[in-house]
Amino acid sequence: KNQVEQSPQSLIILEGKNCTLQCNYTVSPFSNLRWYKQDTGRGPVSLTIMTFSENTKSNGRYTATLDADTKQSSLHITASQLSDSASYICVVSYPNAGGTSYGKLTFGQGTILTVHP
Amino acid sequence: DTGVSQNPRHKITKRGQNVTFRCDPISEHNRLYWYRQTLGQGPEFLTYFQNEAQLEKSRLLSDRFSAERPKGSFSTLEIQRTEQGDSAMYLCASSVMNWDRVRTNYGYTFGSGTRLTVV
Numbered sequence: 001k002n003q004v005e006q007s008p009q010s011l012i013i014l015e016g017k018n019c020t021l022q023c024n025y026t027v028s029p030f031s032n033l034r035w036y037k038q039d040t041g042r043g044p045v046s047l048t049i050m051t052f053s054e055n056t057k058s059n060g061r062y063t064a065t066l067d068a069d070t071k072q073s074s075l076h077i078t079a080s081q082l083s084d085s086a087s088y089i090c091v092v093s094y095p096n097a098g099g100t101s102y103g104k105l106t107f108g109q110g111t112i113l114t115v116h117p
Numbered sequence: 118d119t120g121v122s123q124n125p126r127h128k129i130t131k132r133g134q135n136v137t138f139r140c141d142p143i144s145e146h147n148r149l150y151w152y153r154q155t156l157g158q159g160p161e162f163l164t165y166f167q168n169e170a171q172l173e174k175s176r177l178l179s180d181r182f183s184a185e186r187p188k189g190s191f192s193t194l195e196i197q198r199t200e201q202g203d204s205a206m207y208l209c210a211s212s213v214m215n216w217d218r219v220r221t222n223y224g225y226t227f228g229s230g231t232r233l234t235v236v
Contacts, residue, residue: 004159034225041229041230041232042230043123043208043210043228043229043230044160044208044227089159089160091159104162104165105160105225107159107161108159109157109158109159110157110158
């Protein structure tokens with residue numbers, strides 16, 4: 001079982017509408033949780049990064065929330081634009097036994113968002 | 118350009134041939150990572166370097182794969198005797214790792230990847 005599960009797998013919305021993407025994780029403990037945007041054929045680009053003590057982080061029209069108790073995170077996109085069409089990936093980074101993170105990230109499979117005019 | 122640079126962007130090769138990819142990280146980053154991503158999936162960790170030392174290799178990295186970072190700057194990923202199952206996007210990322218136990222891995226940045234197609 002994947003340690004990071006995202007839903008839905010794909011989503012189609014109309015331009016200007018809002019949407020929320022979900023991420024459930026089992027990786028514990030973890031150092032931080034990130035949301036990335038990946039355009040087709042490109043590398044992932046970081047949107048937000050939250051430590052376990054933070055419960056919300058915004059970046060323009062993107063707002064990520066984190067509930068460490070339920071091990072859930074969401075990414076809310078407001079006033080969607082055509083350029084938001086991409087794959088959105090939830091990523092968890094966890095520390096090794098020594099307590100310092102060596103930076104290996106565990107990726108979800110992504111949610112493919114399509115924004116139609 | 119101060120981002121992570123990967124070359125080539127695309128590579129088409131015949132099965133059985135060897136291929137080599139290059140990654141140039143952000144200059145002040147001491148950590149470099151390689152990932153593989155297949156269609157519809159998230160990236161999967163392959164290996165990472167702290168300066169020139171290769172500190173971990175995933176089980177995904179078979180004997181046909183080898184990665185180097187000889188001077189702690191750029192890195193190469195070589196695949197020998199390519200197979201069709203090697204077709205994927207190969208992503209490189211770099212970051213700054215400090216030893217503050219609370220905050221780590223500043224600036225984790227991905228390159229645009231190398232798309233490998235084995236025919």
